[in-house]
Structure formats: structure tokens, C-alpha cells
Amino acid sequence: MTREDPFIGKFILDTLSIGMYNDPLMIFREYVQNSVDSIDDIKMQNFTPKIEIEIDGFSRKIIIRDNGKGIKQANVESTLLNLGKSLKKKEEHRGFRGIGRLGGLGYCKQLRFITKAKGENKYSVISWNCDKLKQILKNNNDYSNAQTVIKTITNHSVVEYDGDRNKHYFIVELIDVQSPYDILLDVPRVKLYIAQVCPVPFDREKFIYATKIENEIRQKVPLYKVYDIMVNREKIYKLYKDNFKVAGKKVDYLTDYNSEFIRNGKGPLAYIWIAKTRLLGAIQDKEGIGGLRARSGNILVGDNNLLSKYFRENRFNKYLIGELHIIEPGLVLNSRRDDFEDNEYKEEFYTEFARNIGLPYSRYIRESSEKRRKGSGFNKHSNLVENTNDIIKKGYIATLQKKKMLKELNMIKNSKIKNNMEEISDLIGKLKKSKHFLDKDKQKNKVKDMKLVKDLCDIVYKNSSAPEEAKKIIIAISKRVLNG
Amino acid sequence: MNENILLVEPDYKTKYPPLGLMKLATYHKVIRKDNIKFIRGCNKYILEEQWDRIYISTLFTYTWEKTVETINFYKKLGKDDIFENGSYAKKIYVGGILATLMTEELYNATGVSNIVKGLLTTPKQIGIYDDKKNTNIDKLPPDYSIIEKINAKGKFVYTHANDYLGYATRGCVRRCEFCAVWKIEPEYIPYVSVLDMNKKVIRFSGVEKQNLILMDNNVTASRRFDDIIDDIKRAGFIKGATFGPTRRKRIVDFNQGLDARLLTEKKMQRLSEIPLEPMRIAFDDINEKTTYINVVRLAHKYGQKNMSNYVLYNYKDSPKDFYERLEINIKLNEEFKNNGSGIKTVIYSFPMRYIPLNAKDRNIDTGNKNWNEKYLRAIKIILNVTKGPVMPGPDFFYQAFGINYEYFKAILLMPEEFIRKRLIRNWKKYNDLKKQWTPYVREWIETYMALDTKEREKLIEILKANNYEIVEQEYRRKQSKKISTLLKNYMNALDIVEEYNK
Numbered sequence: 001m002t003r004e005d006p007f008i009g010k011f012i013l014d015t016l017s018i019g020m021y022n023d024p025l026m027i028f029r030e031y032v033q034n035s036v037d038s039i040d041d042i043k044m045q046n047f048t049p050k051i052e053i054e055i056d057g058f059s060r061k062i063i064i065r066d067n068g069k070g071i072k073q074a075n076v077e078s079t080l081l082n083l084g085k086s087l088k089k090k091e092e093h094r095g096f097r098g099i100g101r102l103g104g105l106g107y108c109k110q111l112r113f114i115t116k117a118k119g120e121n122k123y124s125v126i127s128w129n130c131d132k133l134k135q136i137l138k139n140n141n142d143y144s145n146a147q148t149v150i151k152t153i154t155n156h157s158v159v160e161y162d163g164d165r166n167k168h169y170f171i172v173e174l175i176d177v178q179s180p181y182d183i184l185l186d187v188p189r190v191k192l193y194i195a196q197v198c199p200v201p202f203d204r205e206k207f208i209y210a211t212k213i214e215n216e217i218r219q220k221v222p223l224y225k226v227y228d229i230m231v232n233r234e235k236i237y238k239l240y241k242d243n244f245k246v247a248g249k250k251v252d253y254l255t256d257y258n259s260e261f262i263r264n265g266k267g268p269l270a271y272i273w274i275a276k277t278r279l280l281g282a283i284q285d286k287e288g289i290g291g292l293r294a295r296s297g298n299i300l301v302g303d304n305n306l307l308s309k310y311f312r313e314n315r316f317n318k319y320l321i322g323e324l325h326i327i328e329p330g331l332v333l334n335s336r337r338d339d340f341e342d343n344e345y346k347e348e349f350y351t352e353f354a355r356n357i358g359l360p361y362s363r364y365i366r367e368s369s370e371k372r373r374k375g376s377g378f379n380k381h382s383n384l385v386e387n388t389n390d391i392i393k394k395g396y397i398a399t400l401q402k403k404k405m406l407k408e409l410n411m412i413k414n415s416k417i418k419n420n421m422e423e424i425s426d427l428i429g430k431l432k433k434s435k436h437f438l439d440k441d442k443q444k445n446k447v448k449d450m451k452l453v454k455d456l457c458d459i460v461y462k463n464s465s466a467p468e469e470a471k472k473i474i475i476a477i478s479k480r481v482l483n484g
Numbered sequence: 485m486n487e488n489i490l491l492v493e494p495d496y497k498t499k500y501p502p503l504g505l506m507k508l509a510t511y512h513k514v515i516r517k518d519n520i521k522f523i524r525g526c527n528k529y530i531l532e533e534q535w536d537r538i539y540i541s542t543l544f545t546y547t548w549e550k551t552v553e554t555i556n557f558y559k560k561l562g563k564d565d566i567f568e569n570g571s572y573a574k575k576i577y578v579g580g581i582l583a584t585l586m587t588e589e590l591y592n593a594t595g596v597s598n599i600v601k602g603l604l605t606t607p608k609q610i611g612i613y614d615d616k617k618n619t620n621i622d623k624l625p626p627d628y629s630i631i632e633k634i635n636a637k638g639k640f641v642y643t644h645a646n647d648y649l650g651y652a653t654r655g656c657v658r659r660c661e662f663c664a665v666w667k668i669e670p671e672y673i674p675y676v677s678v679l680d681m682n683k684k685v686i687r688f689s690g691v692e693k694q695n696l697i698l699m700d701n702n703v704t705a706s707r708r709f710d711d712i713i714d715d716i717k718r719a720g721f722i723k724g725a726t727f728g729p730t731r732r733k734r735i736v737d738f739n740q741g742l743d744a745r746l747l748t749e750k751k752m753q754r755l756s757e758i759p760l761e762p763m764r765i766a767f768d769d770i771n772e773k774t775t776y777i778n779v780v781r782l783a784h785k786y787g788q789k790n791m792s793n794y795v796l797y798n799y800k801d802s803p804k805d806f807y808e809r810l811e812i813n814i815k816l817n818e819e820f821k822n823n824g825s826g827i828k829t830v831i832y833s834f835p836m837r838y839i840p841l842n843a844k845d846r847n848i849d850t851g852n853k854n855w856n857e858k859y860l861r862a863i864k865i866i867l868n869v870t871k872g873p874v875m876p877g878p879d880f881f882y883q884a885f886g887i888n889y890e891y892f893k894a895i896l897l898m899p900e901e902f903i904r905k906r907l908i909r910n911w912k913k914y915n916d917l918k919k920q921w922t923p924y925v926r927e928w929i930e931t932y933m934a935l936d937t938k939e940r941e942k943l944i945e946i947l948k949a950n951n952y953e954i955v956e957q958e959y960r961r962k963q964s965k966k967i968s969t970l971l972k973n974y975m976n977a978l979d980i981v982e983e984y985n986k
Contacts, residue, residue: 057597181571186595188556189571232592432952433978 038068395437
């Protein structure tokens with residue numbers, strides 16, 4: 001018996017482009033992922049990878065450009081016009097299904113891929129006529145198969161290249177961009193999206209643990225890499241920072257972080273770092289750092305809520321800051337990249353995550369909030385103001401005390417809480433000018449070697465574990481010195 | 485079709501009502517029959533309604549932060565989570581000075597690309613293509629009712645809510661580097677009918693206004709200057725004119741100033757026919773000294789009483805010539821007082837700090853090495869007493885700015901606390917300036933005056949950044965005895981002042 005070839009109709013194109021993604025911004029993830037894979041294919045030394053995104057709302061155009069390997073002219077059609085046939089390997093590449101590049105089809109009138117490989121003196125332009133695609137899809141009398149449609153709506157041209165033959169690149173152009181709410185042209189939103197989703201570095205200027213965490217992930221997670229991604233000439237960083245706003249306009253800050261592996265019986269499935277904070281409340285959405293977030297190949301999986309269901313209450317995840325990096329190759333992403341494919345690893349992973357992270361952290365969060373409710377916790381902020389005023393009035397007892405206080409005040413100042421900025425700045429100014437308590441009016445000149453006594457105060461303060469105790473000792477010493 | 489139109493002014497400080505939004509209010513209310521609402525700043529309850537268009541005005545570039553914050557607030561429909569969709573970006577229209585000068589940066593910071601550059605002369609600029617008359621929105625009369633509501637609430641009050649606000653010309657013939665006018669209004673239009681505009685306002689709002697504020701950038705350059713003066717007079721603004729039953733005095737104010745270089749005697753004479761109050765002439769450049777003095781004397785000759793003259797600093801000038809320019813005004817005041825003419829011409833100087841056209845905040849290094857952080861801050865503190873102007877009398881001036889340039893510099897270098905509290909309580913009793921000073925100020929100035937040139941340079945070097953940490957470090961190093969004393973004063977300024985004022 002001879003069997004017919006199965007017919008693959010035109011609508012498969014709709015499903016694989018627009019139908020794949022529930023958020024238009026995801027096309028940036030898909031194109032960046034392709035760029036990153038193509039950059040990783042370059043095994044050269046002294047190579048500076050570049051991914052540049054240009055968004056122009058005035059001419060409604062988006063360009064995504066990388067200096068990755070590019071595609072050899074002979075392979076252009078087979079690579080860019082075939083579907084679901086990727087030459088990429090699961091183990092080395094982030095994408096492997098060969099459909100991501102269609103993401104732009106639904107959001108512009110013309111989609112163009114321009115690419116050149118090293119050593120060739122020509123570059124290729126593949127353009128997709130998206131308007132024509134829509135017409136064909138709409139036309140109920142058109143029963144074309146997918147292959148015919150692709151042939152009809154695409155065009156391939158080869159152009160002479162006068163520049164440096166050794167150049168290599170891949171450019172995606174979306175022309176006449178159309179998206180709901182114009183979201184794809186909303187530069188700050190795109191920046192926020194890329195900062196949270198794409199494999200960009202931590203910001204060392206804003207995040208004190210940037211280097212430490214980055215080095216640690218590099219050691220523990222084999223496929224971890226970061227890339228310079230520019231949006232309208234601005235370099236994008238992850239949003240993690242030292243202090244941040246939580247619900248109720250309160251400010252919380254990082255004091256350190258914990259890290260560990262999530263394991264099954266055989267080995268590590270993932271590596272996770274979680275910030276140590278005071279767990280004061282759910283982190284405000286606009287900070288863009290709330291919630292433990294899973295990343296695979298340093299690209300976000302799903303959104304900030306993927307892991308939320310494995311806490312006692314979903315909202316508890318929003319109290320936390322941290323990243324979970326997938327290590328186990330068996331944890332394969334589904335084609336929408338919003339979760340993992342169903343297999344035994346997935347189940348093990350979520351079970352272990354809930355056991356080791358979700359549930360214990362749910363308990364910490366509840367306990368700490370109960371503590372605060374009962375009033376055993378103290379309002380550090382008002383306490384700080386009180387202590388500062390005390391120092392301004394009576395003088396500080398040790399240089400370190402003043403320094404610490406200044407550091408805390410500056411943290412609050414830099415966090416830009418609007419309401420009492422003036423007060424904080426004023427306090428900082430006054431605190432800077434405050435004196436050692438031994439230099440305050442009456443005590444002056446009573447002691448011969450004032451410097452020695454001050455040094456002594458510093459030593460006591462520095463080496464004591466409780467500042468209150470230190471204060472008692474310092475006052476006792478000074479009384480003795482002054483009276484004797 | 486009735487659309488819901490929201491007009492937003494970011495809540496920066498301003499005396500002048502948002503003319504652009506007021507004209508848009510007229511356009512949408514009268515011509516398109518839409519529903520309009522005007523609001524200042526961010527109001528989350530506003531987002532509970534559905535808006536078809538949101539217009540946001542912009543002012544100076546140093547209001548950058550507030551402006552971007554406001555646009556982003558109205559853009560996101562109250563949602564913060566990036567993973568949730570929805571945005572008003574498409575429906576937002578931005579215009580005004582900042583939007584014109586920093587279009588691309590504003591787009592990058594907000595994602596809003598409906599940005600009107602320069603004047604709004606056709607509805608096509610705001611994506612309206614069905615207006616068959618192609619209304620020139622810039623020429624519509626402003627709708628005062630929208631600001632009356634704000635003023636009535638009293639939370640924010642526009643000083644000039646009850647004045648005619650308009651133009652007799654547009655643009656400027658000059659291309660000064662420090663000025664944005666030629667970028668926003670590149671074409672110089674020598675005549676716009678003030679009379680027509682006022683009539684429209686009366687017809688539209690039903691009431692006459694008391695004063696006439698003309699925001700011309702260079703009316704002096706107009707070849708139709710005579711027609712403009714005639715228009716103003718015909719509109720009811722003749723010298724001595726009064727308004728309403730209480731016979732309040734009517735005034736005309738060209739609030740952007742007049743160009744001294746173009747003010748001929750003929751023009752001055754014509755200006756004297758209208759109740760110009762004050763007359764504003766810029767004194768930005770010491771090289772224009774002769775021209776400036778001649779024009780001010782001319783104004784005096786033609787009976788001008790109040791003058792309020794802009795004095796630009798931190799541009800290409802130095803503190804020295806800034807002092808000189810201020811002093812020239814003081815000397816002119818004395819001259820007018822004593823020349824027996826009986827015309828009481830009084831000049832107030834308005835120092836204006838130069839801020840580059842693309843500066844996102846006021847504190848920015850302009851690269852002028854003659855000025856520094858410390859000087860600029862000190863000027864601000866000195867002027868803070870009067871909230872801006874330099875008083876016309878010599879007593880105030882020599883008191884506040886020193887009897888000569890060296891004293892001026894000594895004052896600028898004093899600790900802030902000293903500048904603020906430099907006078908003893910009953911200072912008015914004494915004629916001798918030095919006796920009016922508090923002891924610590926006297927000591928500071930005396931010590932400073934005793935420094936040699938090298939020491940003075942050294943001191944400026946230490947203080948110029950206005951940074952306490954640097955001063956503290958330098959104090960710990962080996963310094964000459966006098967510098968050491970001054971630095972010690974600097975670090976203990978707060979205590980010294982508090983101690984004295986106990």
C-alpha cells in the first residue's frame with residue numbers, strides 16, 4: 001500500500017508565529033537567543049560579541065543586530081526558510097526547534113533577515129511579506145500548503161559586499177511595526193523586559209554582590225554566560241540592586257545572600273542564590289526584581305511567577321529576590337519557553353524546589369511578619385533617625401559608629417524615597433560635621449592625650465559584638481579618664 | 485464623536501498657565517465638541533476613567549525627571565508589572581520646550597513617540613486627519629476656564645491666571661547659543677494681532693482681563709513695531725489706563741525681555757505710550773556695557789519707572805564681570821535718584837544662572853572655569869533672601885555682595901551657614917558694614933583678606949567643589965596657619981553659628 005504524503009496547511013504558519021507567544025515582547029527573547037547562539041559558535045579569541053537593538057518609534061522600525069557567525073550564502077535558504085529543522089544542538093544551544101525566527105511575522109508589515117558569513121563577499125537578504133501572509137490566511141478559498149505559502153511570501157536576494165570580507169553578522173529588521181498598545185516600540189518597557197529576560201550581566205555599580213554572585217554562578221553552572229546587549233545605544237544590565245521598595249512604601253536592602261544546589265538523588269538539577277533581606281513585604285512590581293526566577297542558559301523561563309505556586313501562598317515568592325539557574329540538561333524547555341517539558345526531571349525539580357526552598361521560605365516569611373506584628377521587631381528607620389540625632393547632639397563614641405550611621409543614612413538617601421529626602425540629607429550633613437563626644441564643649445582640654453583615648457574608644461567599639469555594650473564601656477572609661 | 489480628552493501639566497513650579505494645553509482645550513471643547521479634563525501632576529483616580537487622548541505639556545529641560553515620571557505614570561494604566569500588558573503610550577501626545585529640544589531622549593525614556601516639535605499649527609501633528617479646516621491650534625484663544633478650576637481649589641495657584649497671555653511676534657532674529665527660542669520657533673514672524681487675540685478671549689470666556697502679558701522673544705526686532713504698539717493701545721492698554729469699577733491699574737509686560745541692541749530712541753518713545761511694567765532688558769554680556777547703559781538712560785528719559793533686568797551668569801562670564809554688571813545697575817539707580825529729573829526709575833537685577841539647553845537638572849557643570857560649585861551655591865543663598873532679585877539700593881547691594889570684587893569673593897567662599905547668618909540682630913543701627921557683620925564673619929573676612937595671592941588660590945582650590953570631605957582631608961594636611969584657621973571655621977561652621985545665636 002502506498003500512502004499519501006501528509007498535507008501541511010497554511011495555518012501552521014499562524015500557529016508557529018503569532019500563536020506561539022502570548023506577549024509580543026517575547027520576540028526580543030527569541031531573536032536575542034538566536035544571536036547568542038550564533039555568537040557562541042565563534043570559537044575565536046579576541047572576539048568582542050555585540051548585540052545591538054535599535055527601536056525607532058518615529059519610523060516604526062526595529063533592528064536587532066549581532067556579530068555572530070552569520071549564515072553562509074549557500075545555507076541561507078535552507079536555514080531561514082525551512083521550519084522545525086534546526087541544525088543547533090540541544091547541549092550547546094539555547095534554541096533548537098527552528099521556529100523562533102518566525103516570531104516577528106505577526107508584528108510588522110515586512111520582516112527581513114540580512115546575514116553575511118566570514119570570508120564571503122556577498123550578503124543575503126531574506127524578506128517576508130507579512131501583509132501578504134495575512135491575506136492568504138484570511139482567504140477562505142486558498143488551500144495552499146505551508147511550503148507554497150512560504151515560497152510566495154518570501155524573497156531572497158544576494159547583494160555584493162564592498163566592505164571587509166571577514167565581517168560576519170546577522171540582522172533582523174521589523175519594518176512598519178504593529179503591536180497591541182505599541183508595546184514593541186515602547187523603549188523603557190523593552191529595556192525592562194530585556195533586563196529581566198535576556199542573558200545580560202549584573203550591574204556592578206548598583207549591586208554590591210554582582211561580581212561575587214556572577215563568579216559563583218560561573219563556577220557552578222556550566223552553560224552560564226553573559227552578553228553585552230544594547231538598546232538604543234544603552235547597555236542593559238539585570239535590575240538587581242542593593243536596596244529596593246516593598247509594599248507600603250517601605251525600603252528594604254540586601255545584607256548578604258545564600259546559595260545552594262537543588263538536587264535529586266543523582267546530582268544537581270539547578271543552582272540557586274537567594275538574597276538575605278528583612279522580608280518586610282512583597283517587593284514592588286516596578287522594581288522588576290521580586291520573586292525567585294528560573295533561568296536556563298541565563299534566559300528567563302516563563303515569567304516572574306513560574307515558581308510561585310511552590311510556596312505555601314503564591315504571594316510569598318514576591319518577598320524574595322534570587323535566581324535559579326538550570327544545570328540538568330534533562331530539564332528541557334517547552335517550545336513556548338514558559339515551562340519545562342513534562343518528564344521525570346521536571347517533577348523531581350519542582351518537588352525538590354518546594355521541599356528545600358518554597359516551603360521553608362514560606363515559613364520564614366510568615367514568622368518574620370508575625371514577629372513584626374507583635375512589635376518585637378523595631379522600626380529601624382525611625383530608630384536610625386533617633387540615634388543620629390543623639391549623635392549630633394551628644395557626639396559620637398567611635399569613628400566606626402559615625403561611619404556606619406552615615407552608610408545607613410546614605411543607603412536610605414540613595415533609595416530615593418521621596419517623602420523625607422530633605423530630612424535625611426539634612427541629617428547626613430549634620431552627622432558629617434558631628435564631633436567626638438569627648439570634643440564636645442565642657443570635656444575639652446581635660447585630657448592630655450585625647451587621641452589615645454579616642455583610639456581606645458574606636459578599639460572597644462570595633463571589637464565588641466553589641467554596640468550598646470560598647471557604649472557602656474566607652475562611657476565608663478571616659479568617666480574614669482576625665483575624673484582621674 | 486465625543487472623545488474623552490485629558491490634559492496634563494507635570495507639577496513643576498510655574499507662574500504661567502500652560503498656554504499650549506489651554507489652546508488644545510479650546511480646540512477639543514469648541515471645535516471638536518469633546519469632553520475635556522485638565523489636571524496637574526499624577527492622579528491615580530484619573531486612570532479609573534477611559535481616555536481617548538492624553539496631552540502632556542513640557543517646560544524647561546531641567547524638569548526632566550518630573551516630566552518623564554508624569555508621562556510614564558499616565559502611560560502604564562496604573563500597572564507596574566512588566567509581564568502584564570496594557571499601556572496608553574499610543575494615546576499620549578507630548579509637546580512643549582523640553583519635548584522639542586530632547587525629542588529622541590524623551591522617546592527613549594518613555595516610549596511615547598507622538599511628540600510635537602515646535603508650534604502646533606496643524607491637527608495632523610497630533611494625528612487628527614479629519615479636520616477639514618485644518619485648524620491652526622496655536623492661533624486659537626486659550627481656554628482660561630481649565631485653570632480657574634485649579635486656582636479655585638487653591639492647592640496650586642497660577643499667578644497669571646487672569647491676564648491676557650499672548651504674542652505680538654513669534655521667534656527671534658538672533659541665534660544665541662544659550663537660548664532655545666530659535667530651535668522651537670525657527671521662523672521670525674514680525675506681527676501677530678494682539679487685538680484679535682484679546683477679542684477672541686473675550687468672546688470665548690465672556691470676560692475682559694486686566695493685564696496683558698506678551699511672551700514675545702524679540703519684539704524689538706519687528707519691522708511692524710509701530711503697528712504692535714498701536715494694537716496694544718487699541719486693546720485698551722494706554723499709559724494710565726484702569727480696569728473695572730475699582731479702577732485698578734492696567735499693565736503690559738513683555739516678560740521675555742527687550743533687546744537693548746535694537747532699542748532705538750524712536751522705539752523707546754513708542755514704548756512709553758503703553759503702561760509697560762516692568763521694562764525688562766537683559767544685561768548678559770559685559771562687552772555690551774555701553775549699549776546697555778545708553779538704553780537704560782533712554783528708558784529713564786522717557787519716564788520708565790520699573791525696570792527688571794536679567795543678568796545671565798555662569799555662561800561665558802566671570803564672577804568679576806557679574807559683580808560689575810550688578811554694580812552698574814546700582815550706580816544707575818543712584819544716578820537717577822540724584823539727577824533732579826523727578827523720574828523715579830528703579831532697576832532690579834535678576835541674576836539668571838545659565839543652564840545648557842539639554843541639561844536634565846539645574847546643577848550641571850557648564851565647563852565655565854571662572855565659576856565653581858561653591859560660588860554658584862553661595863549666589864543661590866545670597867539671592868534666597870529676596871527670592872531672586874537684587875534690590876536696587878546700594879545699602880543692600882554692598883551688604884550682600886561686598887564693597888568690591890575681593891569682598892564679593894570672600895563672601896562667596898564663606899561657609900554656607902555664615903552667609904545665611906552674616907548679620908547681627910540689630911544691624912540696621914550701624915552704618916558701617918563691618919559693624920553689621922557677626923563676629924565670625926568679620927573674623928573670616930579679615931583672615932581671608934590677609935591671605936596672599938597664592939594662599940587665596942589654594943583656598944579656592946580646596947573649597948571650589950563644595951565638598952565637605954575634601955575640606956576635611958585638606959584640613960588634616962599641613963596648611964599655612966591662616967588657611968588652617970579658615971578651614972577649621974568651615975568644618976565647625978554650624979556649631980559656631982549656633983553658639984553665637986543661642
